[in-house]
Structures are given as C-alpha cells and as structure tokens.
Amino acid sequence: MNVMIIDPKDNVAVAVEPVKKGEALEARGGLLGVTAREDITIYHKIAIRSIAKGEPVVKYGEHIGLAKADIEPGSHVHTHNVADHREAL
Amino acid sequence: MVFQGYRRPDGRIGVRNKVLILPVSACASDTARIVASRVEGTVTFNNQNGCSQVGADQQFTMDVMAGFAANPNVYGSVVISLGCENCQMDMVVDAIRKRTNKPLVQFIIQECGGTLKTVELAVQAAEKMVEEASKVKKETFPLSELIVGTECGGSDPTSGLAANPLIGEMSDRLAAAGATSILSETTEFIGAEHILARRGVTPEVSAQIYDIVHRYEKALQLVGEEVRAGNPSPGNKAGGLTTLEEKSLGCIHKGGHSPVNAVYDYAKQVEPHKGLVIMDTPGNDPSSVAGMAAGGCQVVVFSTGRGTPTGNPIVPVIKITGNKLTYANMKDNIDIDASPVLYGPQTLEDMGDVLMEELMEVCSGKLTKAEALGYTEMAIARVCNYV
Numbered sequence: 001m002n003v004m005i006i007d008p009k010d011n012v013a014v015a016v017e018p019v020k021k022g023e024a025l026e027a028r029g030g031l032l033g034v035t036a037r038e039d040i041t042i043y044h045k046i047a048i049r050s051i052a053k054g055e056p057v058v059k060y061g062e063h064i065g066l067a068k069a070d071i072e073p074g075s076h077v078h079t080h081n082v083a084d085h086r087e088a089l
Numbered sequence: 090m091v092f093q094g095y096r097r098p099d100g101r102i103g104v105r106n107k108v109l110i111l112p113v114s115a116c117a118s119d120t121a122r123i124v125a126s127r128v129e130g131t132v133t134f135n136n137q138n139g140c141s142q143v144g145a146d147q148q149f150t151m152d153v154m155a156g157f158a159a160n161p162n163v164y165g166s167v168v169i170s171l172g173c174e175n176c177q178m179d180m181v182v183d184a185i186r187k188r189t190n191k192p193l194v195q196f197i198i199q200e201c202g203g204t205l206k207t208v209e210l211a212v213q214a215a216e217k218m219v220e221e222a223s224k225v226k227k228e229t230f231p232l233s234e235l236i237v238g239t240e241c242g243g244s245d246p247t248s249g250l251a252a253n254p255l256i257g258e259m260s261d262r263l264a265a266a267g268a269t270s271i272l273s274e275t276t277e278f279i280g281a282e283h284i285l286a287r288r289g290v291t292p293e294v295s296a297q298i299y300d301i302v303h304r305y306e307k308a309l310q311l312v313g314e315e316v317r318a319g320n321p322s323p324g325n326k327a328g329g330l331t332t333l334e335e336k337s338l339g340c341i342h343k344g345g346h347s348p349v350n351a352v353y354d355y356a357k358q359v360e361p362h363k364g365l366v367i368m369d370t371p372g373n374d375p376s377s378v379a380g381m382a383a384g385g386c387q388v389v390v391f392s393t394g395r396g397t398p399t400g401n402p403i404v405p406v407i408k409i410t411g412n413k414l415t416y417a418n419m420k421d422n423i424d425i426d427a428s429p430v431l432y433g434p435q436t437l438e439d440m441g442d443v444l445m446e447e448l449m450e451v452c453s454g455k456l457t458k459a460e461a462l463g464y465t466e467m468a469i470a471r472v473c474n475y476v
Contacts, residue, residue, distance in 0.1 A: 004250060004431060014250060014329070016431050028433060043246035044329035057331075060249075060342065062284050064335035077331070084332045 001026050003046060007061030012045040012077050014059075019046065025074070037074040045077040057082050090266070090445060092452035093227040094234065094387075095161070099189045101361075102234040103161035104387040104452040106225060107132045107403055108218045110211070111158055113170035113181050114139025120204055121169050124211040130219040131167075132402040134467035140174035146472045147175060152356035153469045155184035156383025158193065159358070162403045164222035165192030167215045169207065172199030188358055192218055227454075233267035235452065236359055238381030238389040238404070239343040240273060242374035245394025246328045249339020251411025251430035252392030257345035258441040259390060259448065264347040264364035271359060271381050272344035275305045276372040279316050280333030281341050285367075288349045297352035301369040308472065343392065355470050356383035374399050376468035378406065388452055390444070398422045400464025405457045407447060424451075424458050 003013035003025050013027060019040040025032045025048065032048055040046050045059065051071040056063040065082040075081070095103040110133040112121035118135045125133040138150040154176070158166040166185065170178045178197055185193060194214045201207040239256050241248055260270040278285055282302040289295030306316055321330045330336045347365040355369050356379070368384055370377035374397065378389050382404040389406045391399060396419035400406050410416050413428035425447055429435040435443070451457055 001433070006250065006254070014246075016250070028436075041329065043250070045331070059335060060338040062281075062334070062338055064338065065332040078329070079326060079331050082331045084334070 001028060003027050003032070005048065006059060009058055009061040011047060011049045011051050011058045013048045015040045015042050015044055015046060018042045034073045037072060038076050040076055047071045047073050047075045047077050049073055051077075090232040090449050091229050092232070092235070092449050093454065094230045094452060095164070095225050096228055097161050097189070097191055099159070099191060101161035101385065102230050102387070103163070104454075105162035105403065105405065106222050107163050108215055108222055109133070109157060109163045109166040109403065110215060111154060111166045111168045112136040112139070113154065113168060113176050113178065114174035116140065116171035116174060117169045117198060120198055120207055120211070123204070123208050124167065124169065124215055127208075127212050128215040128219055130222065131215050132465065134402045134465060136469070138469055139176040142175065143473060149355055149470050149472065151176060151181065151184050153379055153383045154181055155188050156356050156358065156385065157403060158185040159188035159191070160382055160385055160387075160403050162387055163191070164225065165218050166194075167211050167218065168193060168195045169211055170195070170197050172197045192221070194218070231266075232263070232449070233362055235263065235388065236269040236271065236361055236384070236386040237263055237448070238271045238273065238378065238384075238386035239391075240374060240378055240381070240389055241277075241340060241343060241392040242399060243393045243395035243397040244340075245412055245415075246330070247411035247428070247431065248392050248394040249342060252394070252409050252427045253339055253342040254437060255409065255411070255427045255430055255440050255444055256343040256390055256392055258437055259345075259444050260343065260365060261345035261347050262441060262445060264345070267362050269359060269361055269363040270344070270365050271384065271386055272341065272349075272365060272367050273370040273377045273381055274340060274372045275301050275369045276316065277337055277340035278302055279306065279337060280320075281337035284334075284338065285341055285344070285349065288347075290348045290350050294349055294352060298349065298367065301352060301367070305369070353384060356380045359384035359386065371470050373468060373470075375401075375466045376470045378404070379467055379469060388448065390448065392427075393423070396422055398459060398462065398464050399466065400457070400459030400462070402465040402467060405451050406459045406464075407451055407457050408459065409444065421462065422458050
C-alpha cells in the first residue's frame with residue numbers, strides 16, 4: 001500500500017509512502033490499475049483518474065481547486081496544475 | 090456507552106471533581122497559585138487579563154471565568170480578586186450565578202488585608218470545599234451527557250489524513266448518540282467556510298458560519314493582516330497542500346459529516362444533546378481549548394502531527410496523532426496512535442471504537458498523559474491589545 005483515497009468521490013489519492021516513477025499505486029482495497037508517471041513525495045497528491053483542464057480536483061469528497069491543465073492518471077497534482085478557485089460565497 | 094461521572098446541583102454532569110481557585114485578574118493570580126499549591130484537589134491558572142481591557146475583550150475574560158466556574162468538572166469555586174480591577178468581584182459572581190448554583194466563596198485581597206490573610210482564609214475555604222467535593226459519589230451516565238471539544242494543533246500532513254478524520258468519526262458517533270461535539274478554530278475554516286455553511290441546519294446557522302469567518306477576517310484586516318494571502322504557507326505546500334480549501338478541509342474534518350446545529354460565540358455556554366456545533370475560537374490551542382471548557386465541555390480530543398503537550402486546568406485533553414514517528418517520539422505526551430487509519434490493519438471504524446473506548450475511560454477517571462504530567466496551560470482569547 002502506497003497511497004490513500006480519503007473519499008470515494010476523490011479523483012486524487014495521497015501518497016502515504018514515497019512513490020517512485022513506474023510504481024503501481026495500491027490503496028487499502030488493492031491495486032488501482034494506475035502507475036505513477038513521476039516520483040511523488042510522501043503526502044503529496046497523485047491523480048487516480050483523468051482530470052480535464054477546468055475540471056474540479058476532488059479531495060475529502062470536496063472541490064479543492066480547478067485543473068489548470070489536463071491531468072493524466074498517475075501524475076503529481078499540486079500548484080503547477082491546480083488553480084485556487086473560490087466557489088460561490 | 091456509559092461513563093462514571095459526577096452529578097452537579099445545576100443538572101450538569103462532570104467527569105472530574107475539582108475545586109477551582111479562580112483568579113479574577115492578573116493581580117490575583119499569584120495569590121490563587123499560592124492557595125492552590127496548599128490544597129490537594131484544587132486547580133488554578135494564571136489569568137493574564139481581568140483589568141485594563143476594552144469592553145469586548147473584557148467580555149471574553151468574563152465569559153471564560155464564569156464558564157470555568159460553571160464547568161461541570163468543577164465542584165465549586167474559590168474566587169479571589171485584588172479589589173480594584175475592572176472585573177469587579179460582584180460582576181464576576183453575577184456572571185457565574187447566571188450559569189450555575191454550585192458552591193462559591195469569594196475573597197478580595199485589598200479587603201482581607203493583604204496576601205497572607207487572604208491566603209489563610211482562602212486555604213481554609215478551599216480545604217472545606219475539597220472535603221465536601223470528595224463526598225460526591227460517582228454515578229453511571231450515558232454518552233449523551235457529554236459535550237466534547239475538538240481541537241488540532243502542531244498539525245502535519247497526517248492530521249488531515251488520519252487524526253482529524255478519526256476525530257470526525259467520533260464526532261459523528263457523538264451526534265448520533267445525542268451528545269454534543271464542538272468544532273472550533275474559526276481561522277482554520279477560512280477557505281472551506283462555504284462547505285461548512287452548506288451543513289448548517291437552517292439558513293440562520295449557515296449565515297452565522299459565514300459571519301464568524303468574515304468577522305475574524307475583518308478583525309485581522311484592522312491590523313493589516315490578510316489570512317488568505319500567503320496561505321497555504323510555503324511549508325504547507327512543501328508538505329503537499331495545494332490550496333487553502335484543501336488545508337481547511339483537513340481541519341474541518343474534525344466535525345465529521347453531521348449537520349451543524351448551532352454556532353456559539355467564544356466561551357458562551359454550549360447546550361448538551363445538540364449534536365455537532367461550532368464555537369468561534371482562535372487557532373491558538375490553549376485559548377481555543379479554554380473557550381470550549383468555558384462552554385461546558387467535559388473533555389477535549391486533540392489531534393496533533395508534530396506532537397504537543399497541551400492540557401487544561403479543568404478539562405482532560407486526549408491527544409491523538411496519525412504520525413507514527415511522532416507517537417514513538419513523544420509517547421509521554423500522546424494518548425492514541427491513530428496511524429493505523431493510514432497504514433492498517435485497523436480501519437477508520439475500528440480506530441473509532443478505540444477512540445470511543447478511550448473517551449469513556451477518561452470520562453470515568455483515567456488520567457490523560459497531559460493530566461499525569463500536570464499540564465494546565467491556559468490562555469484567553471483577545472480582540473485587541475491592552476489599553
């Protein structure tokens with residue numbers, strides 16, 4: 001096990017161990033069928049589904065920002081590809 | 090689930106049986122310390138305030154003093170003032186009496202004739218009160234009698250992944266059982282207030298959630314601070330947090346998934362059997378814990394990533410961490426290792442059982458690590474600086 005999925009709605013997982021490029025992602029329930037496309041620092045996020053540019057990035061079952069670019073499964077998800085977005089207040 | 094607690098004459102149920110030596114101001118704090126040091130079974134704290142405050146600030150201090158005296162973990166209070174402070178003894182006693190009819194005696198240093206005479210009288214009164222307190226028999230009470238405060242401090246990435254979700258699991262179970270769980274630390278809702286506000290049971294509660302966040306932001310803007318700018322901090326980002334929404338979601342996870350039934354101002358009396366509620370407190374741990382203790386919570390569950398020793402004079406603080414290295418490193422400060430939430434074999438639900446059992450044991454008298462080490466640090470929220 002090297003990642004954690006916090007909520008079933010999430011399109012990102014969180015690395016709970018350092019993940020190396022090419023490693024298969026495995027959560028508590030088993031392999032996710034996704035391979036890391038790059039090295040991921042522990043506690044950083046990794047896409048588990050395709051996230052198209054402009055789509056919400058979902059963690060804790062909630063929107064934490066919008067994809068600034070198309071994000072492939074297995075990619076690092078952080079400030080380089082996620083924009084802060086304040087929702088209707 | 091049940092615990093062994095103490096029934097108070099005002100109908101509330103305590104999980105400790107302390108006599109509070111309550112200093113009304115900074116000028117009475119050392120006298121209170123001397124008195125408390127001479128009588129086993131008493132507790133006190135260093136009150137930095139009580140005088141020279143602007144109105145709204147003084148109100149925080151008054152509410153914390155009244156709330157501490159009324160907290161059901163307290164059998165009764167020996168109130169000590171200097172005499173000339175802004176928080177006059179009769180005001181403090183009135184404020185306490187509005188919340189509770191429990192035993193109370195008062196001493197004014199300037200009227201008693203100095204420290205030594207006050208100490209003598211207050212020690213005698215405290216000794217008598219401790220003796221009376223010791224005669225209260227424990228009884229069995231259901232979980233629904235609990236008001237539990239939740240807090241996070243010294244957070245790291247494991248807080249939002251393991252310890253806070255575990256506290257959220259507890260919070261949901263408390264709400265389902267008809268108890269009260271308090272979500273605190275308004276500064277840490279910022280960025281996720283719209284998500285919390287969706288969970289308000291009425292439009293009024295949702296509006297109150299926005300109000301306390303915006304009020305906090307405005308107060309900080311008055312002194313030139315912008316919370317949203319530069320947040321998440323570079324350290325947060327290095328740890329993997331991308332947006333403020335994400336950071337705040339990790340914090341508000343302590344409130345689980347239940348609807349928010351009420352919002353209380355700092356240190357105001359919280360109602361039992363209310364499910365999930367919010368109290369407007371600072372992110373600063375000792376002052377947030379103090380606000381909830383003043384609100385009447387009997388116990389606080391506190392998540393930490395880096396490890397912290399925080400305790401409280403009248404309320405046991407149960408410390409949990411999701412960071413297995415921190416647990417190994419600071420076992421003398423931390424009660425529960427929540428790292429199985431991340432690494433197994435136990436699930437979040439299994440660990441919820443562990444936390445609930447620990448909660449019942451602590452509420453029945455088991456000492457927390459912070460209690461065993463004698464931690465009683467204490468702060469009262471401020472609205473502005475001294476005048």
